[in-house]
Amino acid sequence: MTETRPTDDATARARRQWDRMSAGYDRNARMEHWLIGDARARLCRRAAGRTLDVAVGTGLNLPHYPEGAAVTGVDLSGGMLAQARRRAAALDRPVELREADAQRLPFADASFDTVLCTLALCAIPDQAAAIGEMYRVLRPGGRLLLIDHVEYAHPPMRWLEPARARRGGRPVRRRPLRLAAERGFAVDRHRRLALGLVDEVVAHRPQHGG
Amino acid sequence: MSVKIESWLLDILACPQCKSPIRLDERELDGAADGGEPATAAELVCTDPACGLAYPIRDGIPVLLVDEARRPGTGAAAR
Numbered sequence: 001m002t003e004t005r006p007t008d009d010a011t012a013r014a015r016r017q018w019d020r021m022s023a024g025y026d027r028n029a030r031m032e033h034w035l036i037g038d039a040r041a042r043l044c045r046r047a048a049g050r051t052l053d054v055a056v057g058t059g060l061n062l063p064h065y066p067e068g069a070a071v072t073g074v075d076l077s078g079g080m081l082a083q084a085r086r087r088a089a090a091l092d093r094p095v096e097l098r099e100a101d102a103q104r105l106p107f108a109d110a111s112f113d114t115v116l117c118t119l120a121l122c123a124i125p126d127q128a129a130a131i132g133e134m135y136r137v138l139r140p141g142g143r144l145l146l147i148d149h150v151e152y153a154h155p156p157m158r159w160l161e162p163a164r165a166r167r168g169g170r171p172v173r174r175r176p177l178r179l180a181a182e183r184g185f186a187v188d189r190h191r192r193l194a195l196g197l198v199d200e201v202v203a204h205r206p207q208h209g210g
Numbered sequence: 211m212s213v214k215i216e217s218w219l220l221d222i223l224a225c226p227q228c229k230s231p232i233r234l235d236e237r238e239l240d241g242a243a244d245g246g247e248p249a250t251a252a253e254l255v256c257t258d259p260a261c262g263l264a265y266p267i268r269d270g271i272p273v274l275l276v277d278e279a280r281r282p283g284t285g286a287a288a289r
Contacts, residue, residue: 104276
């Protein structure tokens with residue numbers, strides 16, 4: 001029997017934390033709109049075919065997907081998924097939900113036409129592993145859609161990074177754009193939102209590439 | 211409660227531990243002697259015999275986390 005690699009402590013801690021926060025999470029929605037405007041809707045509209053929503057959370061993306069997208073949502077937190085299921089039912093929007101770790105996605109290679117991850121990468125302990133998994137489950141030519149907080153590179157926000165890292169117990173975040181490019185994604189479009197604090201990335205997995 | 215997963219959704223599932231295909235294992239539980247419909251328990255089981263982790267389905271949502279998986283032949287979680 002192969003030895004199982006247990007989930008690292010940071011991931012286990014994040015799971016408990018998101019379970020606790022799931023009930024009140026949507027109170028952040030107004031703040032979010034002030035930060036990123038309609039970026040969520042703009043990105044979700046580009047989803048097509050078999051679509052994976054990584055860290056679907058309470059399902060805030062669900063209202064924005066086109067009819068044709070067959071959406072699967074994964075999240076580390078069962079509490080979050082319970083909220084997502086309620087939202088999907090209220091919207092009459094079919095969605096498949098799986099409790100899973102973005103760093104170890106439970107899907108075969110090349111399973112999806114679109115992979116989307118909004119405002120969640122920054123909360124994942126090993127962001128490069130998560131991006132690698134997104135690449136793996138995306139078919140060649142398939143599209144990656146990301147919105148995420150960037151590492152605060154300049155003062156005064158730069159000064160908040162050590163406290164944020166301590167609080168979250170997570171490594172300092174990196175630019176989603178750079179992580180995607182390093183893994184081999186071809187970046188089609190990049191925008192900065194929220195005065196440069198948030199990245200919006202549209203990319204695809206090249207037809208040929210490792 | 212019977213669990214329904216469309217075949218293509220089952221086909222794309224892979225074990226998060228070893229990435230082998232996964233099958234749905236549904237079995238009747240004992241103790242349905244009261245004449246009611248027999249209760250069933252469903253798990254998603256890794257098809258690689260060397261791994262064989264069994265993942266629970268809770269409230270209809272598959273829990274595909276290695277920490278929550280049961281090792282084959284035991285009731286114990288993998289961790």
